[in-house]
Amino acid sequence: MAKEKIVLAYSGGLDTSVILKWLKETYDAEIIAFTADIGQKDELDGLEEKALATGASKIYIDDLRAEFAKDFINPMFQAAALYEGQYLLGTSIARPLIAKRMVEIARAEGATAIAHGATGKGNDQVRFELTAAALAPELSVIAPWRLEAFREQFPGRAEMIAYAEKHNIPVTASAAKPYSTDRNLLHISFESGMLEDPWFDPSATSNKDMFVLSVDPEDAPDQAEYIELEFAQGDCVAINGTQLSPLEVMETLNEIGGKHGIGRVDMVENRFVGMKSRGVYETPGGTILFTAHRKMESLTMDRDVMHLRDSLISKYASLVYNGFWFAPERLAIQALVSESQKNVSGTVRLKLYKGNVIGAGVKSPVSLYNPDIATMEADPTKAYDQGDATGFIRLNALRLKVGSGVEQNAKK
Template sequence: MKIVVAYSGGLDTSVLLTWLKETYSAEIVAFCADVGQEEELDGLEAKALRTGASKCYIDDLREEFARDFIFPMFQAGAIYEGQYYLGTSIARPLIAKRMVEIARAEKADAVAHGATGKGNDQVRFELTAAALAPELQVIAPWRQDRFREQFPGRAEMIAYAEKNNIPVLASAKKPYSMDRNLLHISFEAGILEDPWFDASAEKAREMYVLSVSPEEAPDKAEHVELVFEKGNCVAIGYHDLDSLLTDLKITGVSYDSDNHAKLNPLQVMRVLNKLGGKHGIGRVDLVENRFVGMKSRGVYETPGGAILHFAHRQVESLTMDREVMHLRDSLIPKYATLVYNGFWFAPEREALQSLITESQKNVTGTVRLKLYKGNIITAGRKSPLSLYNPDIATMEADPTKAYNQNDATGFIALNALRLKVASRVHAQK
């Protein structure tokens, strides 16, 4: 038997790798996806081989993640339950997609993951596998009684690692768990399981990685300009952009006539994360409804995503037809739920995406934002495809004579008819 295992090199997945090899008498292929978690990947292949893997794949998926997952989702304006930018949710289908591709290339019999039986990730991984490779068996050790009985806690895992010469650095567990990718960092469990705990308090500030607290953000606001084409951000303007690009080691960038740097989706996310983090933008503390039925408290940092989402809406406000916008907006909760629940590769999400793509064909323009102490403030927006006509909207005389105010009399009368009829009927009762 051959199994492809989602592997990070930490204690949990290292123990998992050895346990699967031992329990199933299997050949193990390790797979680590780089989706922007910034974890140390040097030496990971050697560690996987020492732990018992026959091969280890370490794939940089950041460009694909930004281009084919984050950007299409942000075209949809998707936010789950009005607050969550779906950072973890959108990464899982990509990781699972690559895992099943490797499994097929390796002619493996199964894929395995270390997601627990209480979370959403198990669903996201396995629904993706079902959609893309239904012939593969999926092994979820945390849903097996024998695994949980053998490893009721971290101490047992450390002892198992020592006994089997598994090369892991086991340290005192943080009072929370953390998951990072290009779009966000999520924090949950431990001290955060108490929804009354103030995650913005000074004692919790050391938890954050991507952003400063709004109180510690610069006292002076900064402006940034985002250029959109067909609903995607393609360029950014900022007063100290050259220095920022140098700091991020982004090279070979060209500029448009307005001195905006032309960037690919990965570069856009990296630049906006840096700017948003500097100004304390994108922190979200929420209690969400998991797909498996329970509520969960999570704290998230999404600095770049928060800016991108806000800016995108500003360009849409100028360029999208009213009824198209309202139709798309009515579908946001459904789209966001599909992403959250793991149905990225389901036909209904793909059908919705076709509508989203069509709705974005005229979402082209530039928005200027002011970033200040956790706030994103609109400082201007413009578009060559703007549907806003100041001559029509003006409170002064309309030089175009496109709108006759007298027409509103009949418009209101027709819309008021059903209200008048209902009011008279109810008055009679």
Template sequence: MAKQKIVLAYSGGLDTSVLLSWIKDTYDAEMIAFCANIGQEDELKGLEKKAKQTGASKIYIDDLQDEFAADFIYPMMQAGAIYEGQYFLGTSIARPLIAKRMVEIAKKEGATAIGHGATGKGNDQVRFELTTAALAPDLEIIAPWRDERFRNEFPGRAEMIAYCAEKKIPVQASAKKPFSMDRNLLHISYEAGILEDPWFDAGDKKNKDYFTVLSVFPEDAPDKAEYVTLDFVKGNCVAVNGKELSPLKVMQVLNKLGGKHGVGRVDMVENRFVGMKSRGVYETPGGAILHFAHRQIESLTMDREVMHLRDSLIPKYAELVYNGFWYAPERLAIQALVTESQKNVTGTVRVKLFKGGIHAAGRKSPVSLYNPHIATMEADPTKAYNQDDATGFIRLNGLRLRVNSQVNGAKNLGSVGKAK
């Protein structure tokens, strides 16, 4: 009887090397390793040999950067998504892509399960598994960190290192970093370890060797501001400083520009889907610029009511991405509205980068809804706006307030505005 096949998310590090071998032995399975290049810039050379020495029958090493930028980051940027007002969703948006590719490989190879190394306390386990539920509900999920057998066997890194030595698994054990890191094309995140104290200052100069992979501290940025132009077509950035670029290249260029000036740095305490609060430090230089510039071109080209409707959905959309519901019908429905809202979001934005700040320095569009003749404080030569019309407009909008006051009087105001 043929062994079952299991596809495992694999990086070649200590944890996933142990997982690969342990799952293979525990489930008596054929292991197929998968590593996605989504811009983490890890050294992938030699990974195939390492995976096979560890027990994999095959390994897929796929460059998904173009797909990540065009089909995940860009649609999310069109939606203006940001979680709890601060987080640009860098890790969250990468997980459905990784899980989607794992499902594709599982179907191709005839695998019956996929495995991951996410812990039972984090968000990633949810994101991986909800994507699998949406795309391949029949696939089994193997999550060793939620398996008591695995936790009992490996209570710490020392046991993992000893296991690898016994099994002759080729891993280079190094001193554990004082925090956890996750990097991709959109951002790098830091959490756990020394960051579990929310009073710890990750922005202190003495920590710049830790939290400055993609960007410098603002105080270390150049003393001279830099101007950058971004061209948009239907809500997507298609050029930077006049040079046409693919979504991937746009992200790479903006990451360098933003990192140089220390923009997109976030330190926050967020609410995880599983119920706990978690402190995270993030560097999202390119994403911060793109998010800001996109909003600027929208302000010029987007109808007010369409913008306000879309904006009302931003918290929900961001929550769906954060919680792992990328392939849920409600996210797809909101995305359809977002796509429709972006059809006239075309034009150029100029931003100024300086000491951690992103500042608007100009906007223009061939489909601008801004009419200087109407907006002017001077006489309107087009006579498109009659100021006398405002009298009736205000009176009608104030009708319910006047009626309410006549019925309820001052008591309706309660203690509003009164100091206690």
């Protein structure tokens, strides 16, 4: 009889390397490794050889960067999603794409289960498994870190390293970088280790080597740089006059933003599973794109449409953070967002200087801003009669006057 097949989300780090070998031994199954190229750069080097040497029967290393930018980052930025007012959701938005492709591979290979190396304390376990539930409810999910047998065998990293050495699994684990990282096209995150102390300062001079995508703002150029971003229906389509794909937009903005020390965030956030955690993020290109998109909307979006969309930002961001990308409520909100973006077109000019993204101009052929109406001088269009405001204010003040009268009578 053919062995059962399990598709494992594989990064090649200590955890997933050990898990690959452990799954094969424990389940006597054929393990198919899957790595999504979503912009990790050199972290992908040597993964195929390593996975096969560790016991995988096959490995998929799929370039999903273009899909990530077009179908995940862009829709999320159109929604102006920002979790707890700071986090641009770089890790969160990558997980549904990885899980989606893992499900596709499982079905193509005839696998009965998928597996991941997310811990039982984090958000990623939820994101992977909610996506699988939405797209392939027939698949089983194996989460080793939630299995007592696995935790008993590997109570700490020392046991995992010893296991790797025993099985000749090459791993990189040292005290030189006592924190974990997760990198993709949108950002890189840092957590755990020394960062678990919220008083620890990652921006201190002695810790400059930790950051990857951006220079320290203090070391950024002393000369500001101006850039222009062109938008079409809510998506950036050109930078400084050069037409670019969504992937090229992100790559270009990351390079420009990183040079100027843009996009660093240090926050304590609320995980879906109930605990607080400290995360440090670098999102240079995303920070520029988010700011530019908002400025484009300010000129071209109807007031009440913008306010309606904005009222859903917190809900939308929480859905992404908590793993509900493929849930019907996220799709419903996205439909509203897409409708709101139909006229978000034009050009935004920004000034980049030592970690700051400063607005320097915005224009659009479908601008809703009319200087003739907004002017403090005489209105040549006669579109707005200042005297009309008297009745407008009187009607809006009516309920306040009535309410105040009731309160005053009650005090007598």
